[in-house]
Each structure stands twice: as structure tokens, then as C-alpha cells.
């Protein structure tokens with residue numbers, strides 16, 4: 001094993017005393033304070049030149065997922081870009097005077113420079129200017145004052161790059177697919193235009209739907225949406241199991257519904273919900289939602305959202321070619337917004353690979369780092385529910401406040417695991433990929449990939465639980481002999497985000513990656529019955 005695994009947890013000695021201080025830090029530090037710390041976010045982007053109004057590049061791409069997806073044809077009916085009264089139109093005006101034309105070109109130039117500064121790359125015609133600041137929400141779009149007040153209360157002083165561009169795009173009634181690094185504020189980028197467009201709560205049926213791949217993420221997004229809507233009588237509902245099974249939405253006022261695809265599909269089957277008035281549909285973590293297991297559910301939701309002027313958007317930190325291809329084919333006029341480079345990890349995360357030799361080696365390395373130094377909160381990812389439980393059983397008596405979360409737990413246990421970790425009651429959370437996407441735990445210092453991730457996207461999302469909103473984070477990935485063929489794939493992500501990778505790893509062949517989940521020896525050091 002590599003010497004000194006514990007150096008990876010740069011920081012404090014792991015003893016009871018230290019626990020007390022840090023525990024207080026997690027518990028007592030108010031969210032607003034934390035957010036204030038996070039405002040360095042905007043200066044981090046490196047510019048990469050790209051022409052401003054770019055025709056869709058003709059690229060050789062991989063074949064799209066086979067099989068037709070009926071509901072997606074619905075996209076085609078509503079993809080005409082809306083005319084925006086309040087927005088500059090870049091199209092050449094035949095009758096325009098040369099003075100007006102000159103001003104238009106100047107504006108295009110100013111926008112191009114501004115986008116370059118914030119590493120914003122766009123494709124599409126007539127893309128609205130990015131936001132210079134949040135007050136433009138009211139000067140350009142007539143944003144209600146309570147919304148600006150809520151932004152200020154949350155400590156959001158400046159829009160992040162994705163917010164600067166995606167908000168005007170969606171407010172202009174344009175469909176959009178957006179890719180921006182983990183922790184870069186995508187949630188607000190799709191919530192804000194919805195709340196602005198809806199203005200007030202109404203009893204006319206559901207107007208906005210946000211789909212998230214997991215219940216935990218749906219619950220978090222609901223909470224964020226409510227925070228932003230504070231002071232206005234919006235009905236923002238999380239689709240719970242009970243609501244999906246028995247609620248009659250014709251009698252249940254709801255403006256914005258946040259759900260997993262499965263629960264919404266269940267409710268649609270019961271025929272107690274209508275999505276025909278939905279004006280905004282967001283597919284968050286869209287590449288995950290487009291995986292084969294969820295595609296049918298997504299399809300039935302898309303079909304049910306039959307309003308011809310609906311605005312659909314796709315958001316994720318990873319946008320594989322097949323998703324982009326699918327999105328392009330069904331939303332031909334959509335604006336594409338990419339922040340930085342596609343499919344890269346956040347640059348504020350220090351990433352390391354550690355050879356652990358064997359399963360036993362991993363456990364020794366983990367224990368060693370716990371006893372020598374630990375900088376909680378720490379998230380540990382493993383490849384299966386069984387292994388999550390095993391690792392939990394192994395370290396729960398190690399004088400560490402540890403929790404576990406995976407899909408085999410009851411809903412209440414999952415909720416408690418998340419709440420305990422958020423509040424600082426637990427310091428280490430062992431998890432499967434169920435919380436790898438979208439979860440925003442404030443101040444996670446380290447992510448440990450105890451088991452090698454099964455794809456480059458999984459890696460990017462897992463480690464993206466730290467280093468959020470401009471903070472720094474540390475990601476450690478254990479590997480064994482079984483994982484070596486896939487090292488290069490992770491190494492590429494690491495080097496693309498500026499981390500050093502040993503040259504022998506960069507010299508390895510890139511393996512074609514099919515979900516890498518090798519059979520691994522049990523983590524348990526004692527037979528199951530001997531574990532208390």
C-alpha cells in the first residue's frame with residue numbers, strides 16, 4: 001500500500017477532544033454563515049475561447065440508445081423558441097439602421113467577452129445575454145422583490161456562471177440543456193426562472209415539475225425551492241409514496257411538484273393527477289434519468305406534460321454524448337450551455353489514487369487514517385448495499401460517529417442517516433451511489449472511494465459531494481489489482497481538472513468502461529454472527 005495513507009486526511013488528530021470542537025462547528029455554524037464563506041465561487045473559472053453563436057457542430061457521435069421513446073416525440077411539438085419582449089434579439093434586422101446594427105454587434109461582443117470571463121460556452125441562435133448580477137433579474141425581467149430578498153437572505157450575492165446564462169435562457173422561454181460542475185449552483189438556475197415566471201401561487205393545477213433520480217435529492221430540491229419561494233404563497237410539493245398512491249391532485253393545490261420518475265409514474269397510473277398545464281419541466285441529473293432503467297418512467301411523464309408551450313430543460317454535471325444526441329434530436333432549438341469543460345470534476349477538489357493491495361488493505365488504510373488524522377465530515381462510497389452494511393458493521397465500534405445509507409434501508413432510516421450527517425451528529429457517512437448525485441452536504445471535507453467507482457461519471461458525482469460552491473475538498477480513491485485496468489479512465493478526469501497523476505498510470509490503456517463492479521472479498525473481518 002502507498003505509504004502514509006493518512007496524509008490524505010490533511011487536518012486534525014482524531015480524538016475525543018477534537019470531536020467536540022468540530023462537532024460544534026458542524027452543529028452550530030448557521031447555513032447563512034457557511035454560504036457567506038462560499039462566495040469566492042465566481043473567480044475560479046479559466047476562460048477557453050469559443051465562438052459565441054455557434055452552429056450545432058456536426059460531430060460523429062455514438063449511436064443513441066436503441067428503441068424509440070414515444071414520449072420524447074412530444075418534445076418536437078413545442079420547440080419553437082419563444083419571442084421575448086424583454087430580451088435583445090440578435091437577429092439581423094433588415095430595416096434596422098446601421099447605428100442599431102453597430103450597437104447590436106457591440107452587445108454581442110460585450111456578451112462574448114463576459115462569457116469568456118466566466119467560462120460560459122453556448123450553442124444556439126439568439127442566446128440571451130448572461131446576467132451581470134442578480135439585480136438584472138428585476139431590471140430585465142421584472143423579478144418580484146421578495147425573490148431578490150430571499151437570494152440576499154441566503155447569502156447569494158453574485159450569480160454563479162451557470163446561473164448567469166441558464167436563467168436568462170429559461171426566462172426567454174427557450175429549452176435548454178446545461179452542463180456545469182458539481183456544486184456550482186444548478187438547482188437555483190432552474191428554480192429561479194420557474195418562480196419568476198409563475199409570480200404567485202394559483203389553483204389552476206401543476207405548473208412546474210422537477211424530476212430527480214433519488215428521493216433524497218427530490219427532498220433536498222423541495223427544501224431549496226421552498227427557501228427561494230419564502231414570502232409567496234406557492235404550493236411546492238414533494239411527491240411522497242402516500243401522495244403518489246392516494247392523493248387526488250385535482251383537489252390538492254400544487255404549483256410545483258418535485259418527484260422521482262417512479263413515484264410520478266405511479267401517480268399518473270392512478271389517474272388522479274394531470275400534468276397538462278405544466279409550463280416548466282426540469283430533468284435534474286438528466287444523464288442518470290436517461291439510463292435505461294428510468295427511461296420508460298421519464299417517457300410517460302414527458303408524454304403527460306402535454307402543454308404545447310412547455311419549456312423543458314436538462315441539467316447535470318455530466319453530459320455524455322448519447323444524452324446530448326438524444327436531447328438534440330428532440331429539442332433541436334434548445335440552447336446548450338456548458339460551463340468550463342464537459343464531464344470534468346470540480347477544480348477545487350484535490351484528488352488522489354491510493355493502491356490498497358487488497359480488501360483487507362483498504363480496511364487497514366481506513367482505520368489508520370481514522371486514528372491518525374481525520375478531517376470530518378467524510379463521505380465513504382462503496383459499490384453495493386451489502387458492502388455498505390458490512391463496512392458500517394466493521395467500523396461502528398471504532399469510536400467514530402458513523403452512519404450508513406443505502407437502498408435496502410427503510411425510508412425513515414435513510415432520512416435519519418442524511419439528517420444526522422447534515423447536523424454533525426455523525427461524522428462519517430458510508431453510502432452507496434444512492435447519494436452520489438446532487439446531494440448538497442455543507443462542508444464535506446473528504447470523499448473516500450473505498451470501492452472504485454463503476455464509471456467516470458460516477459467518480460465525478462461522488463467526489464463532487466465535497467469542494468462545493470468554491471470550497472476546497474479532498475477525494476481519495478482506493479484501488480486494488482482488479483481496478484488497475486480502469487485506472488486510466490479516472491486518471492483522465494483527474495488530469496483534466498488539474499490534478500497530478502503518476503506517468504505510469506497515464507501510460508495505461510484506456511479501457512472501454514462497462515459498469516465496473518468486480519466481485520470483492522467481504523469487508524467483514526469476523527463471521528457475520530460474531531458481529532454484535
Ligand SMILES: Nc1ncnc2c1ncn2[C@@H]1O[C@H](COP(=O)(O)OP(=O)(O)OP(=O)(O)O)[C@@H](O)[C@H]1O
Pocket residue numbers: 035038039041155156157158159160163180181182183184185186187188316317437438439440464468469
Ligand atoms: N449564487 C450563489 N452564491 C453562493 N452560493 C450559491 C449560489 N447558488 C447556489 N449556491 C450554493 O452552492 C451550493 C451548491 O449548489 P447546488 O446544490 O445547486 O449545486 P449543483 O450544481 O446542483 O451540484 P450537483 O451537480 O452536485 O447537483 C449550495 O449549497 C447552494 O446553496
